[in-house]
Amino acid sequence: xxxxxxxxxxxxxxxxxxxxxxxxxxxxxxxxxxxxxxxxxxxxxxxxxxxxxxxxxxxxxxxxxxxxxxxxxxxxxxxxxxxxxxxxxxxxxxxxxxxxxxxxxxxx
Amino acid sequence: xxxxxxxxxxxxxxxxxxxxxxxxxxxxxxxxxxxxxxxxxxxxxxxxxxxxxxxxxxxxxxxxxxxxxxxxxxxxxxxxxxxxxxxxxxxxxxxxxxxxxxxxxxxxxxxxx
Numbered sequence: 628x629x630x631x632x633x634x635x636x637x638x639x640x641x642x643x644x645x646x647x648x649x650x651x652x653x654x655x656x657x658x659x660x661x662x663x664x665x666x667x668x669x670x671x672x673x674x675x676x677x678x679x680x681x682x683x684x685x686x687x688x689x690x691x692x693x694x695x696x697x698x699x700x701x702x703x704x705x706x707x708x709x710x711x712x713x714x715x716x717x718x719x720x721x722x723x724x725x726x727x728x729x730x731x732x733x734x735x
Numbered sequence: 736x737x738x739x740x741x742x743x744x745x746x747x748x749x750x751x752x753x754x755x756x757x758x759x760x761x762x763x764x765x766x767x768x769x770x771x772x773x774x775x776x777x778x779x780x781x782x783x784x785x786x787x788x789x790x791x792x793x794x795x796x797x798x799x800x801x802x803x804x805x806x807x808x809x810x811x812x813x814x815x816x817x818x819x820x821x822x823x824x825x826x827x828x829x830x831x832x833x834x835x836x837x838x839x840x841x842x843x844x845x846x847x848x
Contacts, residue, residue, distance in 0.1 A: 631777075660836060668823060668842055675836040713777055715837075722793055723768075723837060725777030 629654045633714055633726035640704045640733045648699040648729045650714030658717035659690050661699050664728070665710045673699070673712075704733045736761050739840035741826050747846045748816045756811040756843050758826030766829045767809035768793075768837065769801060771822040778825060784809055785831075816847045 630653040640646055650659075661673040674681050674688040676697065681688055685704075690697040701708055711728040739760045748754055760767065765786045770778040770793075780793030784803040798820060800812045809828075813820060826840040 658835070662839075668844075670825065670839040670842075672836060672838060715777070722780045722783070725779070727775075727777050 629656070629716060629724050631714060631716055631724050631726035633712075633729050635729060636727070637730045638732070640731065642704060642706060642733055642735050644704050644733075645700070645702045646704060646731070648701070648712050648714075648731075650697040650699070650716075650726055652695050652697075652714075652716045654695070656692065656716040658723065659697055660715045660723070661688055661697070662713045662715065663708075663710050664713060670713075701731075704731075706733045706735050709733050738762065739826055739828055739838055741824075741840040741843050743843060744841065745844050747848065748813075749848055750817060752816050753812065753814050754816065755813075756824055756826075756845075757808070758810065758840060759808045760826075760828040760838075761807065762828060762838065763806070764828035764838075765806070765831050766835075767803065768827040768829075769799075769809070769811045770825045770827065771795065771820075772825060772842075773822050781811065781824075813845075816845075818847045821845060821847045 632651045634649045663671045676688045676690045678692045685702045687700045713728045715723045715725045717723045742757045768783040769781040772778045782801040784790045787806045824843045827837045829835040829837040
């Protein structure tokens, strides 16, 4: 089955700093989502982005499907950005497979 | 719209007890899913229902059964709970099984002692 690798596994930022999270996947996909799991455990949809670039406020994401990776950019980080960021991908006709996540801690 | 709702939020069971986790969505989605999340890991698919009247096994189905009661509701049953089923359970829904965004409920934290 498809493999999903996220990097870095852990990241500590000072408030106001920028960061880039990476998701590599091993096969062609037709669905890629980024989620934020907040400290209360809730999964929040950030982007549905099987290809191209999208922006939402301080967050943006780019997926290069031909090179099998996606990037999540967080600018001007805030303490409320803390939590775990998951990338999840789906092979055509198959299931959504999650990466292990990146744990982000933003310090004030 | 409430989106995806789950009950209960927390549950403690003794080994061998049974229980049913309930999930409902009000987005008129065709497909629904049950996942489990173990500490320090991503989510793994237990079962899914591509459309009303159909259910299929996911990655980790052993020890679970599901029922797609109608288009809105999808329940997960543990017939004889085991400590290995201690986990956080998430329900999700999407417009269809492929190529559409999945939306998640708030989760049920289950402990089996």
